[in-house]
Amino acid sequence: MKLPRIVSERPGLVFIFVIAIILLSAYSAMNVKMSSGTENFFSKDNKVYQQYKLYEKNFARATGAVFIFIKGDDVVNYEAYNFMLTLGDELKKIEGVESVTSPASIIREQFGFLPTDEKFLKDVTEKYFSDLVPKRTLAMVMVQLKPMDSARQEEVAKNIEKSLENIEVPAGYKVEITGSPVLGYQIKGEILKSLGVTMMASVFLMVLFLFVTFSGVTRRKWTAFLPLVISVSSVIIIYGMMPLLGIPLSEHTNGALPMLVGLAIEYGVQIQNRFEEEIRKHGVDVALELAVERTGRALLLSLLTTIVGFMSMLSVGIPAMSWFGIIASLGLTIAYILSITFLPALLKIIEERGKVKKEEKAEEKKARLEQALEMVSGLTASRPLGILVVALVISAVGLYVSPMIKLETNYNKYIPQNLPSIQKFSELEELVGGQTIYTLVLETDGVDPRVLEKSRDLADYILSKEEL
Incomplete structure (x- = not known):
């Protein structure tokens, strides 16, 4: 039995089956994991990645620290320093915190107590702690974390932030938290937030597009939005498949899902x-059969060529690009399947349940898009040589400027620079320098005085470089 005939004879069954899949996918989507950072850019077979994991295994040192800003009109006084000690004592209770360093904690360690003489505190701070108190209105508390992976670091950073919310801050002071682990989980939060925003924007634009260009084709105006139902359903299903496929939600896959809303709508519109x-x-039955068999066949060829393009992203060996290609390919495949099954079932149910007004049925308006395409096709047919010359010039210009495109490897540039978390992190880098740590691991047959001397020479050479 042919597929169009099955859909025509049992549209209700097809409808229930697809709705069940959508609901299960929505439930599965709740288990999608977040991912960001190094592992998104290297495959497990990559030599650089293997060396990085070997370093983590052998040396097991945390490469990130959490920084807490204490801000006020004047932070170099007994009240502010005593608050730093109280804050440090509370943070040390958090599992995963190795040490808490502040100008107050160093003074207490040296003298055994915190002096109440504020002139003494100012003199000592100015002389020895300018790195932790770069200006009179700001002091820093550094929270060093124990050896752990980046995911665990982010969990500890969350606990530190929760602890800060429960600590009573003296009047006139403000406490802010930043650092690589903090920025990591805040970026993940922004990824989820941006996914919702971009999805809503995509749906809104598609509604506007269908209303302007497709409503003139359909006999019932509201059915012009059925392709959007197919598109959104496809995104929900692929979102639900991500945990099953082991694909996380990252800054890259986050962009693929809203993109699918626009790409997947094409199949439903054509059918x-x-x-x-x-x-x-x-x-109705003949119309559905012709639409699915004839238009569906052409769309299948279009789908296959598109999949080939997206699946080519797997060849580069970068997980983030591979995930993008898989999500795009599977999403479009699901959209195609729904367009030749779920959409015809909806159309059959609608035709059986409702009647089109005679005046609407008799009137066959051309869609605005169709009118625009007629104008373009007329222009193309009348001036083929001019159109070809313009296309070649544009292609040549694009080919010429393509080598000028810069490669951005700074992960923090991938998110909006006006985010409070990014602004705090930038402030931290301005005060204490970049937070990126480069580790050189020297592999030798054995360690002897000559090797140690060579290592020291290498360190001295690196330190001699002004740009480092």
Whole structure:
């Protein structure tokens, strides 16, 4: 039995089956994991990645620290320093915190107590702690974490932030938290937030697009939005498949999902457009059969060529790009399947349940998009040589400027620079320098005085470079 006939004879069964899959996918989507950072850019077979993991295994040192800003009109006084000690004592209770360093803690360690003489505190701070108190209005508390992976570091950073919310801050002072672990989980939060925003923007734009260009094709105006239902359903299903496929939600896969809303809508539009043409000549069943068999065959070829393009991203060996290619390919495949099954079932149910007003059925308006395409096709047919010359010039310009495109490897540039978390992190880098740590691991047959001397020479050479 042919697929169009199955859909025509059992549209209710097809509808229930697809709805069940959508609901299960929505439930599965709750288990999607977040991912960001180094492991998104290297495959497990990559030599650089293997060396990095070997370093983590052998040396097991945390490469990140959490920094807490104490801000006020004047932070170099007994009240502020005593608060730093109280804060440090509370933070040390958090599992995963190795040490807490502040100008107050160093003074207490040296003298055994915190002096109340504020002139003494100012003199000692100015002389020895300018790195932790770069200006009179700001002091820093550094929280060093125990050896752990980046995911665990972010969990500890969350606990530190929660602890800060419960600590009573003296009047006139403000406490802010930053550092690589803090920025890591805040970026993940922004990824989730941006996914919701971009999805809503995509849906809104598609609604506007369908209303302007497709509503003139359909006999019932509201059915012009059925392709959007197919598109959004495809995104929900692929989102639910991500945990099953082991694909996390990252800054890269986050962009693939809203993109699918726009790409996947094409198949539904083409199928429904053909159905609207054929139903004016034939019955519902024949119109569905012609739409699915003839238009569906052409769309299948288009789908296959698109999949080849997206799946080529797997060849580069970068997990983030591979995930993007897999999500895009599977998402479009699901959209195609729903367009030749779920959409025809919806159309059949709608045709059986409702009648089109005679005046609407008799009136066959051309969609605005179709009118625009007629104008473009007329222009192309009348001036083929000019169109070809313009296309070649544009292609040549694009080819010429393509080598000028810069490669951005700074992960922090991938998110909006006006985010409070990024601004705090930038402030930290301005005060204490970059937070990126470069570790050189020297592999030798054995360690002897000559090797140690060579290592010291290398360190001295690196320190001699002004740009480092």
